[in-house]
Amino acid sequence: MKKVMILGSTGSVGxxxxxxxxxxxxxxxxxxxxxxxxxxxxxIEKSHPALVACTDDTAARELKFGLNxxxxxxxxASGLQDMIREADFDxxxxxxxxxAGTVPSIEVIKRGKTLALANKECIVTAGEILFDLAEETGSxxxxxxxxxxxxxxxxxxKIPNKPSRIILTASGGPFFGKTAKELENVTAKKALRxxxxxxxxxxxxxxxxxxxxxxxxxxxxxxxxVPEGKTEVIIHRxxxxxxxxxxxxFSILAQxxxxxxxxxxxxALTYPKRYPSSSKKLDLTKIGKLSFFRPDEKTFKSMRLCxxxxxxxxxxxxxxxxxxxxxxxxxxxxKIGFLKIADIVEEALNKTxxxxxxxxxxxxxxxxxxxxxxLI
Ligand code: MG
Numbered sequence: 607m608k609k610v611m612i613l614g615s616t617g618s619v620g621x622x623x624x625x626x627x628x629x630x631x632x633x634x635x636x637x638x639x640x641x642x643x644x645x646x647x648x649x650i651e652k653s654h655p656a657l658v659a660c661t662d663d664t665a666a667r668e669l670k671f672g673l674n675x676x677x678x679x680x681x682x683a684s685g686l687q688d689m690i691r692e693a694d695f696d697x698x699x700x701x702x703x704x705x706a707g708t709v710p711s712i713e714v715i716k717r718g719k720t721l722a723l724a725n726k727e728c729i730v731t732a733g734e735i736l737f738d739l740a741e742e743t744g745s746x747x748x749x750x751x752x753x754x755x756x757x758x759x760x761x762x763x764k765i766p767n768k769p770s771r772i773i774l775t776a777s778g779g780p781f782f783g784k785t786a787k788e789l790e791n792v793t794a795k796k797a798l799r800x801x802x803x804x805x806x807x808x809x810x811x812x813x814x815x816x817x818x819x820x821x822x823x824x825x826x827x828x829x830x831x832v833p834e835g836k837t838e839v840i841i842h843r844x845x846x847x848x849x850x851x852x853x854x855x856f857s858i859l860a861q862x863x864x865x866x867x868x869x870x871x872x873x874a875l876t877y878p879k880r881y882p883s884s885s886k887k888l889d890l891t892k893i894g895k896l897s898f899f900r901p902d903e904k905t906f907k908s909m910r911l912c913x914x915x916x917x918x919x920x921x922x923x924x925x926x927x928x929x930x931x932x933x934x935x936x937x938x939x940x941k942i943g944f945l946k947i948a949d950i951v952e953e954a955l956n957k958t959x960x961x962x963x964x965x966x967x968x969x970x971x972x973x974x975x976x977x978x979x980x981l982i
Pocket of ligand 1: 751752753822
């Protein structure tokens with residue numbers, strides 16, 4: 607029985623991670639959330655974690671009041687770091703949304719434990735630092751992202767064969783096939799209606815702009831050590847093939863399943879073993895056919911911006927990510943139009959000087975600077 611810590615336990619991946627851990631009979635030793643106190647309380651009651659962190663100070667004050675004294679409680683971003691340093695766990699699922707997940711990932715790696723990553727932003731912004739540190743401490747990093755879990759599964763070959771191409775699949779989101787003109791006035795409500803996956807708001811908007819796929823290109827390059835030019839994205843509307851790997855002999859391996867995050871979450875938790883799943887079985891005859899298209903990178907320019915930032919290196923991915931996080935929030939609040947999201951990211955990349963070989967402090971500083979500039 608493994609001991610599991612779940613960061614971001616009240617989010618879309620966090621709640622599914624708790625279900626999977628319970629299904630496997632694993633022990634939940636620590637959980638953290640930001641503002642969703644009601645759900646966090648329920649989770650504490652159900653899973654009895656010894657340690658709990660709440661990063662939002664106001665929410666934390668509310669929660670602390672009703673807690674029993676068997677639970678050790680941590681408050682704020684620094685409290686979360688303290689909890690990670692103290693917790694007893696074999697594997698941590700980091701399902702925190704956005705850049706806020708970066709420092710917690712570093713703390714987990716410092717402990718030398720397995721890090722199951724649903725937070726791609728930390729790999730995008732500080733990938734090199736994370737992997738260097740993991741090599742020092744012996745920590746293993748496994749992606750929970752469905753595409754990267756698929757690629758990881760396809761690479762579990764006895765003889766290490768280098769992939770010649772990584773093919774990331776993308777559902778295309780709710781606006782597949784739309785022209786720029788048609789996208790001018792789309793609302794957040796429409797953008798939040800993803801055809802296949804049920805996810806949190808930030809990643810659903812990232813899927814609609816295809817920024818999510820751009821971030822996933824960056825994630826794949828860092829995770830699997832393939833050059834950027836050997837990554838390709840194809841639109842696959844049904845979200846059944848979660849990604850593919852091509853080898854020198856032009857054989858392509860793919861991983862297929864119903865679109866349910868419980869499957870990659872469970873694989874990360876039980877790796878290298880597989881156990882029965884609580885998810886649904888894939889019935890291909892019910893699906894009938896699988897379709898594939900080339901992405902429209904002119905209308906959806908986020909992917910090109912991600913490739914540019916990746917080639918530039920240094921703090922460029924951090925600049926891109928911070929600008930995107932702010933722009934998505936502005937769009938969700940109805941302050942900017944849909945197409946403006948990518949414009950803001952492009953402008954931030956063009957106007958900000960890249961710092962090369964950044965330390966983690968440089969990365970955090972860059973992230974803060976961009977947020978402040980854009981929020982004025
Ligand atoms: Mg994904």
